[in-house]
Amino acid sequence: MAHSIKISYSACHGCVNCIKSCPTEAIRVINGSITIIKDLCIDCGECLRACARKALGLDDDDWELIYTHGLVEAIPDPTFFAQFGSFWYPDAARTALSDRGIDLLVDESEDAFDLAAYASARIIEESSSDHLPLISTYCPSVIRLIQLQFPELLSRIIPVENPLEIAAELWRSRTKSYAPLTLFAPCPAKITLIRDPIGREPSPIQHIVAIRKVVHTLMASGVKVSQFDKSLPSNWRFATWAIRGGETKHISKFASRELTVLAVSGLRNTIDLLQQLELGRFRGVDFVECRTCDLGCFGGVAAPESRFLSHLRNRHVETEWSLTPERTDELASMYDRTKLWKTREPIPSKQRLPLSSDLTEAMSRMKQMKAIFAEMPHIDCGACGRPSCKAMAEDIVREQGEITDCVFKLREGISSLANQILSLANAQPHTLKKSRI
Amino acid sequence: MLGLSSSVCRRAAIITYEAEMNLVIHGGGGKIIANIDQDSVEIMTVDQGPGIPDVGLAIKEGYTTASDHAREMGFGAGMGLPNIKRNADVFEIDTEVGVGTTVRTVIYFQSGQ
Structure with missing residues (x-):
């Protein structure tokens, strides 16, 4: 298991703030600077929040190099659009950024998130009540936490691939292009999702850059995005996944019966919920969405904007939730025809190393x-x-x-x-x- | 820490818990002995209580002879022995009315459950 936290040894003072913040006790201070036990790190980013000296950073790719190299085929994380002074409608953002050499894969993202939500709804409906609630696969940190500390819950993880990766695969199959894809990531967990995928072969995405860097470049270049134009199609249901509850709302729209869903965010809430779930509570609940960051992905450590503001922005713009029958048919055929939405292999448990093999x-x-x-x-x-x-x-x-x-x-x-x-x-x-x- | 899967720990905990309740409610006290081997754990529950007249009935779900007092506290639902049996790879019961009961269970660390 790899992690995506970078340590600056010159800045590390050897204080113990980070080791206390780590939920899996993965950090030690040895000889005056810290080490991270790779097998225990879940990339939640708590240590970055705790470090006052900024000795911890993200181990992402070199954005300057990617940006100056030519056209960037980019998968925008749902958090991307609320990181600027106002909410950027995905279509408007795509138009504005195409002049800057960035091609945002908005259509593929919309399809991928719709497909993931549709597949999740179908799987929930087909599961017997003994196997419910199922757990979302979207937050990679939660998956790693379950692997380490709640192995009993592994069978409850819904076998739906992360929609960011589905988007990449859809784009590849449509364009037949081998151009590298770049993900704008809001947290270390999504960096590791690409670098060291669990339960699948190498990720279809090649580069990962912290959203912060992309936003800074764009803000500095003075890019302007035209404000909401009523004529634009409002196809950005996927951007709601950045907020706690966005995923469950999306899934509920595809379900033929009313689903009982729970959505929690923040590390403490996530751990509490998983503990209670392990004890067999939550009977009657169909699906749980956990995000280790406060307020959902907007709370990620690589997102530059205040999580409160970006959350507010996303909540106050409306998207179209009612689905046309044609759209539903289209998704049903994608669901049956391709297996892109399905996780490839079951997720293994990652228990602590025993004290001895004997x-x-x-x-x-x-x-x-x-x-x-x-x-x-x-x-x-x-x-x-x-x-x-x-x-x-x-x-x-x-x-x-x-x-x-x-x-x-x-x-x-x-x-x-x-x-x-x-x-x-x-x-x-x-x-x-x-x-x- | 020991390299045992969480399901082995869970099953051993369920068996000892249920066995303990049986000792308190029916057996009038007794002993729980755990023998840990390289590939299995054996849990023996021994009491000198009243014994079980009809073992077939006792391992049926929902059958209980627990007192009202025990049931008022939420125990004695007739699930103890069935629960032990379900979680054990080996389940043996040796009982004689008026002499006592010994339940022997084994959990294999590599079993399919």
């Missing part, structure tokens, strides 16, 4: 770990460079740390050494007279 050895190490943990101060101060005393005890049995890494244990050690020295100093040779003090 069970007896692992059990004895676990016992050792508990004994070490019992001796710890249990205040999770982070001064040892680990997020908690428990993580520290685990690192020690994995031979990745010493007990003296703990400042409290070190102090205890020094104090007992000092006592020993004192008692040695007080022991006098028999040939000397006892001092009379």
